[in-house]
Amino acid sequence: MGGRQIGALWPRNVRPLLAQGRGPAFASRAQVLDCREGLEAESGAWGRAVAHIIVVGNEKGGAGKSTVAMHVATALARMGHRTGTLDLDLRQRTLARYLENRSRHMAREGLDLPSPLFAELPEIDQSALPPGENVMDHRLSAAVATLEGTCDFILIDCPGSHTRLSQVAHSLADTLVTPLNDSFVDFDLLARVDNDGETIMGPSVYAEMVWNARQLRAQAGLEPIDWIVVRNRMGAQNMVNKKKMEAALSKLSRRIGFRVAPGFNERVIFRELFPRGLTLLDLRDIGVTNLNISNVAARQELRDLVKALQLPGVTVGF
Numbered sequence: 318m319g320g321r322q323i324g325a326l327w328p329r330n331v332r333p334l335l336a337q338g339r340g341p342a343f344a345s346r347a348q349v350l351d352c353r354e355g356l357e358a359e360s361g362a363w364g365r366a367v368a369h370i371i372v373v374g375n376e377k378g379g380a381g382k383s384t385v386a387m388h389v390a391t392a393l394a395r396m397g398h399r400t401g402t403l404d405l406d407l408r409q410r411t412l413a414r415y416l417e418n419r420s421r422h423m424a425r426e427g428l429d430l431p432s433p434l435f436a437e438l439p440e441i442d443q444s445a446l447p448p449g450e451n452v453m454d455h456r457l458s459a460a461v462a463t464l465e466g467t468c469d470f471i472l473i474d475c476p477g478s479h480t481r482l483s484q485v486a487h488s489l490a491d492t493l494v495t496p497l498n499d500s501f502v503d504f505d506l507l508a509r510v511d512n513d514g515e516t517i518m519g520p521s522v523y524a525e526m527v528w529n530a531r532q533l534r535a536q537a538g539l540e541p542i543d544w545i546v547v548r549n550r551m552g553a554q555n556m557v558n559k560k561k562m563e564a565a566l567s568k569l570s571r572r573i574g575f576r577v578a579p580g581f582n583e584r585v586i587f588r589e590l591f592p593r594g595l596t597l598l599d600l601r602d603i604g605v606t607n608l609n610i611s612n613v614a615a616r617q618e619l620r621d622l623v624k625a626l627q628l629p630g631v632t633v634g635f
């Protein structure tokens with residue numbers, strides 16, 4: 318019952334917002350929020366809360382979004398939480414393919430590993446929509462609705478670029494996870510830094526997009542986004558850069574309001590697991606009894622990350 322209501326509320330809410338003169342991008346994001354607000358108000362009647370939405374986003378490509386998304390979603394599924402996933406990168410479909418690889422590997426090997434659900438964004442006939450409504454909004458709404466009724470968590474993997482789908486998804490985020498390569502090139506999408514690598518000159522495009530999403534949630538009376546930046550692919554060397562990044566992130570976190578979570582070091586295992594759709598947590602189940610030191614450390618990093626996310630109802634037990 319719960320899921321379908323988002324779709325039913327969507328068209329009803331967009332028209333008044335458009336009439337107020339807001340641009341379509343904002344109108345629809347606010348409208349999505351209105352839908353969730355409506356659902357939350359009614360959730361008592363269903364005897365369960367609405368799903369907690371975790372968005373993994375960063376407009377910088379290759380930061381580790383899909384890797385983090387797959388690991389967090391699988392960790393939640395393994396801990397017994399009903400977890401659904403969406404992949405908003407409709408071209409690369411990395412998370413979708415990761416999960417396809419997992420299903421195929423499990424079928425071939427006769428394995429039954431705990432796994433998150435996956436929902437496709439359904440095709441919607443643009444010509445059937447009322448004028449001014451965005452087909453992508455409707456596709457996202459329908460996909461969220463598919464998972465909302467049955468999941469505790471919905472994890473949304475965003476593309477490494479600025480798209481309408483990603484923008485709308487960010488305003489839905491209860492928790493936003495932003496993996497960031499340990500490089501000032503990647504940092505530049507959050508904030509501009511002066512030549513000294515220390516002085517922050519102002520927020521950049523991605524931080525501004527998150528700020529807009531936060532404004533929309535505030536207008537809708539929703540809880541603020543809990544934004545967590547995760548450092549990824551940290552190297553054992555280059556201590557000077559590492560320390561500078563740490564200092565810059567710490568300064569920026571206070572200024573634009575995010576938490577910094579412990580992330581992953583550069584580890585080859587992350588690249589090896591994809592073809593079989595596996596995560597670090599599955600290795601024991603497929604018969605790897607002696608994890609090497611790097612894999613044990615990577616597991617610990619994942620544990621620390623999931624703990625740091627402070628997700629509702631989650632006690633990390635792996």
Ligand SMILES: Nc1ncnc2c1ncn2[C@@H]1O[C@H](COP(=O)(O)OP(=O)(O)OP(=O)(O)O)[C@@H](O)[C@H]1O
Nearest residue numbers: 378379380381382383384477581582583584587588
């Ligand atoms: N901690 C890590 N150590 C080593 N390799 C990593 C690590 N994290 C991610 N990778 C590798 O980096 C590449 C990019 O990762 P991933 O696809 O998760 O990034 P993304 O942010 O989703 O990229 P896109 O923006 O293209 O969607 C992949 O080859 C992945 O296997």
Ligand SMILES: [Mg+2]
Nearest residue numbers: 382383406411
């Ligand atoms: Mg990706």
